[in-house]
């Protein structure tokens with residue numbers, strides 16, 4: 001942990017404008033062969049478009065920056081142009097990098113001034129409800145420098161000594177108390193200056209942006225996540241996403 005002892009930034013004011021960075025540059029190796037994951041169809045529409053619409057559904061969001069596969073920025077721009085999106089929201093597309101962390105940084109670098117709250121949302125979480133997005137924004141407006149949507153776990157979690165050879169039995173070394181564990185989702189919300197500082201300061205392996213803020217020694221808070229905000233990672237997740245979408249369409253009557 002690198003606590004540089006600087007004070008927490010002041011709370012973003014209630015009028016602060018919100019921008020979203022959507023890292024969408026991953027290949028989707030765990031989903032199996034095919035187009036980059038964000039461009040694969042869900043209910044006939046690219047997963048990325050669902051994620052963009054989910055973010056733009058919040059009236060607080062005025063800008064969405066999509067971080068495209070490194071050689072796919074033109075294709076992503078065409079996709080955004082071809083789909084109906086709210087007119088009150090601006091869209092930017094930038095090419096991404098080799099890791100999620102690098103892609104988020106490239107998205108942050110492209111943000112124009114005037115947005116004091118920044119959300120980071122995985123393109124791979126296409127079905128997050130707008131209430132979850134708004135709850136994250138509200139917690140940042142209320143003064144938290146970093147906010148994660150989170151859910152309690154259903155499984156017991158074991159810490160193991162990872163096998164040197166895949167498939168070998170792995171010794172269990174600890175069982176963390178489940179009641180204190182949470183599975184965290186996106187969008188994760190930040191005071192912009194805090195997130196920029198985290199990406200400029202923290203190096204090494206991190207799996208989410210809030211973890212980088214923790215390494216600055218700042219407090220990250222969790223708000224309730226949503227079961228439909230799950231990440232499409234493996235083939236079975238896509239089956240579940242199709243089912244959730246079909247149920248929504250049935251309920252909405254189209």
Ligand SMILES: Nc1ccn([C@@H]2O[C@H](COP(=O)(O)OP(=O)(O)OP(=O)(O)O)[C@@H](O)[C@H]2O)c(=O)n1
Pocket residue numbers: 022023024025026027028029030031037038067096097098099100101103104121122123124125231232233
């Ligand atoms: N170089 C990368 C890697 C990932 N991502 C994005 O980060 C999000 C979460 O990553 P993940 O679900 O792991 O996606 P992939 O990296 O595509 O999946 P995999 O690890 O199975 O290849 C996704 O929206 C993905 O597009 C990105 O923008 N740039």
Ligand SMILES: C[C@](O)(CO)[C@H](O)COP(=O)(O)O
Pocket residue numbers: 100122183184185186207208209231
């Ligand atoms: C950011 C994240 O979605 C929070 O749960 C997750 O850590 C991303 O992991 P991935 O392996 O890059 O999909």
